[in-house]
Amino acid sequence: MQPFTQCTGIVVPIDRPNVDTDAIIPKQFLKSIKRSGFGPNLFDTWRYLDEGVAGADCSSRPLNPEFVLNQPRYRGASILLGRDNFGCGSSREHAPWALLDFGIRVVVAPSFADIFYNNSAKNGLLLVTLDAAVIDGLFRAVLASPGYQLAIDLATQTVTTPTGEAHQFAIDAAIKHRLLNGLDDIGLTLQDAELIRAFESERQRVAPWLFC
Amino acid sequence: MAGKTLYDKIWDAHVVRTYDDGTALIYIDRHLVHEVTSPQAFEGLQLAGRKLWRRDANVAVSDHNVPTVDQRNVTDPIARLQLETLKANCGLHRITHFDVGDPRQGIVHVMGPEQGLSLPGMTIVCGDSHTSTNGALGALAFGIGTSEVEHVLATQCLVLRKAANMRVRFDGVPSTGVGAKDLVLALIGKIGTAGATGHSIEYAGSAIERMTLAERMTVCNMSIEAGARAGMVAVDDTTLSYLEGRPYAPKGALWQQAVASWRDLHSDTDAHFDREVVVDAALLAPQVTWGTSPEMVVPVTGRVPDAAAEADPVRREGLRHALAYMDLKPGTAITDIAIDKVFIGSCTNSRLEDLRAAAAVIRGRQRAANVRQVLVVPGSGLVKQQAEAEGLDRVFRDAGFEWRDPGCSMCLGMNPDQLAPGERCAATSNRNFEGRQGRGSRTHLVSPAMAAAAAIAGHFVDIRNWN
Numbered sequence: 001m002q003p004f005t006q007c008t009g010i011v012v013p014i015d016r017p018n019v020d021t022d023a024i025i026p027k028q029f030l031k032s033i034k035r036s037g038f039g040p041n042l043f044d045t046w047r048y049l050d051e052g053v054a055g056a057d058c059s060s061r062p063l064n065p066e067f068v069l070n071q072p073r074y075r076g077a078s079i080l081l082g083r084d085n086f087g088c089g090s091s092r093e094h095a096p097w098a099l100l101d102f103g104i105r106v107v108v109a110p111s112f113a114d115i116f117y118n119n120s121a122k123n124g125l126l127l128v129t130l131d132a133a134v135i136d137g138l139f140r141a142v143l144a145s146p147g148y149q150l151a152i153d154l155a156t157q158t159v160t161t162p163t164g165e166a167h168q169f170a171i172d173a174a175i176k177h178r179l180l181n182g183l184d185d186i187g188l189t190l191q192d193a194e195l196i197r198a199f200e201s202e203r204q205r206v207a208p209w210l211f212c
Numbered sequence: 213m214a215g216k217t218l219y220d221k222i223w224d225a226h227v228v229r230t231y232d233d234g235t236a237l238i239y240i241d242r243h244l245v246h247e248v249t250s251p252q253a254f255e256g257l258q259l260a261g262r263k264l265w266r267r268d269a270n271v272a273v274s275d276h277n278v279p280t281v282d283q284r285n286v287t288d289p290i291a292r293l294q295l296e297t298l299k300a301n302c303g304l305h306r307i308t309h310f311d312v313g314d315p316r317q318g319i320v321h322v323m324g325p326e327q328g329l330s331l332p333g334m335t336i337v338c339g340d341s342h343t344s345t346n347g348a349l350g351a352l353a354f355g356i357g358t359s360e361v362e363h364v365l366a367t368q369c370l371v372l373r374k375a376a377n378m379r380v381r382f383d384g385v386p387s388t389g390v391g392a393k394d395l396v397l398a399l400i401g402k403i404g405t406a407g408a409t410g411h412s413i414e415y416a417g418s419a420i421e422r423m424t425l426a427e428r429m430t431v432c433n434m435s436i437e438a439g440a441r442a443g444m445v446a447v448d449d450t451t452l453s454y455l456e457g458r459p460y461a462p463k464g465a466l467w468q469q470a471v472a473s474w475r476d477l478h479s480d481t482d483a484h485f486d487r488e489v490v491v492d493a494a495l496l497a498p499q500v501t502w503g504t505s506p507e508m509v510v511p512v513t514g515r516v517p518d519a520a521a522e523a524d525p526v527r528r529e530g531l532r533h534a535l536a537y538m539d540l541k542p543g544t545a546i547t548d549i550a551i552d553k554v555f556i557g558s559c560t561n562s563r564l565e566d567l568r569a570a571a572a573v574i575r576g577r578q579r580a581a582n583v584r585q586v587l588v589v590p591g592s593g594l595v596k597q598q599a600e601a602e603g604l605d606r607v608f609r610d611a612g613f614e615w616r617d618p619g620c621s622m623c624l625g626m627n628p629d630q631l632a633p634g635e636r637c638a639a640t641s642n643r644n645f646e647g648r649q650g651r652g653s654r655t656h657l658v659s660p661a662m663a664a665a666a667a668i669a670g671h672f673v674d675i676r677n678w679n
């Protein structure tokens with residue numbers, strides 16, 4: 001996993017609650033056997049005017065000019081600003097893969113759905129939870145000034161606005177440690193391989209029917 | 213000290229170690245695999261040069277992409293590659309794989325219990341949120357993401373934080389025509405789709421005790437639509453008689469030994485639940501969803517709600533949006549909603565009992581003229597065989613329904629079975645999200661009997677007084 005320390009970048013606002021993983025990356029793209037290449041289909045239904053087909057080239061498809069990701073002022077955005085319950089619905093890990101592949105490194109919202117939160121953490125996508133009132137203010141600021149940027153620092157757990165205003169955010173200590181160091185979850189667990197083996201032989205002794 | 217809940221007992225029996233941050237390393241007994249969420253996990257394993265930890269804990273099946281007519285003829289090259297990748301990965305790692313053509317092939321959550329691969333007291337995972345279905349057997353079963361699939365392949369464990377305990381009691385005797393699907397839809401309507409977030413649900417009460425295993429699976433299946441990752445039911449004689457003799461269930465002396473240990477798989481009488489919800493099953497009518505979230509549900513005797521009556525502005529906007537997407541007018545009686553298509557299938561309602569319930573309603577009748585297509589899709593090849601042995605396929609065919617091969621089918625439209633834009637469908641599946649059954653599709657979730665009756669009438673009917 002790529003480590004996350006800090007990120008300064010353009011903010012793109014998606015102003016609706018309950019953005020589900022079906023919207024982030026529609027089902028027809030789940031047929032891919034790769035982790036990469038989902039970026040062009042991020043928010044496919046909202047982003048294009050035609051129907052998205054898996055494996056097709058997106059460069060000549062008609063864009064929906066209304067959708068924020070298509071507006072020139074948000075080009076190159078690496079921070080997504082969202083509303084409540086971002087990432088709800090199916091457990092597809094393709095959702096954080098698509099956001100990352102597009103170039104998003106941080107999502108800032110008042111709340112996130114459970115499985116999406118876990119899946120993001122495992123892929124180095126930082127999710128920042130801030131007060132709904134603070135988020136409201138950020139939405140206003142982003143809309144008011146083209147090219148609006150935020151600076152996010154994981155070590156100090158702060159989001160800093162262009163005027164120097166700093167907002168503190170909370171994060172699970174274990175997730176922070178893994179993100180900062182780009183730690184590989186499986187590598188960490190395998191350090192306990194002996195314990196797992198011991199547990200397994202004991203389980204085989206008390207519940208032998210699970211091992212036939 | 214308070215007693216333990218069923219969830220506490222299974223959790224405690226699987227803790228390999230605990231960490232300072234409050235998480236624990238949990239051992240996984242069974243890992244079920246399908247083609248959609250596994251390829252990147254196998255690839256990750258290979259790239260890191262890691263080995264599969266325990267081969268026999270894994271069993272794979274192809275389901276999401278499999279066509280339900282002419283199963284082997286997968287015309288979409290991308291879907292075909294995904295199916296072939298599963299086959300290749302299983303071959304490489306020597307994992308048992310029920311491929312197309314094997315009678316055991318079917319929807320992963322139907323196949324696991326049917327084969328006796330899912331057993332009481334187990335921790336069971338699969339890269340699919342409806343893994344909770346297996347909890348009906350008194351197991352801790354939940355869906356995981358692809359990184360976690362790789363984690364299980366490599367270590368047979370997951371790092372997890374324990375959930376809170378919630379008990380849902382369904383008391384009373386439901387009226388004839390009101391089934392397991394109606395009970396769970398009513399629950400979701402009551403607590404909402406985030407109602408059980410952070411909790412593991414145990415279903416209890418006299419209505420659950422009287423249910424067959426198939427019905428309990430229907431209830432546990434939709435735990436995720438109530439916000440919970442896992443839902444479960446205590447082990448009783450119904451569980452044991454369901455399992456005895458299943459291909460992968462223990463036999464002989466091992467069976468006796470297993471049963472003795474499974475007898476403890478219930479919550480202690482003094483166990484503490486962080487939350488309890490009670491539903492009077494005797495008062496429920498058949499349920500029909502009208503909107504784009506499973507919580508947007510009303511009794512069949514009800515009407516489509518009016519967004520203007522909602523006080524909360526965010527919710528009001530949500531209702532408005534759903535009404536527009538579903539093209540419904542507030543105040544419309546549910547029984548006045550005409551439908552275009554019917555789908556009977558999915559991991560929620562594609563077991564033999566579901567097909568029997570649907571067939572019982574339609575015997576000797578014809579599909580309504582306005583209903584363009586009715587798909588009946590058994591959950592596995594074995595369900596299909598048994599249904600045919602009972603002559604159910606004839607009943608469906610005679611009524612003008614299509615009798616298909618097993619798979620996920622029109623539940624999510626990753627295969628050729630999809631709705632056209634704007635089409636309205638009575639479906640026995642579990643999600644009615646925008647576009648779930650195809651771009652612009654409109655889904656109403658109902659029980660198998662309600663779906664079959666709607667196919668005959670051309671609109672929803674209250675099967676309690678319909679004949």
Ligand code: SF4
Nearest residue numbers: 342558559620623624
């Ligand atoms: S039937 Fe539907 S919900 Fe069930 S596993 Fe298949 S796609 Fe998922």
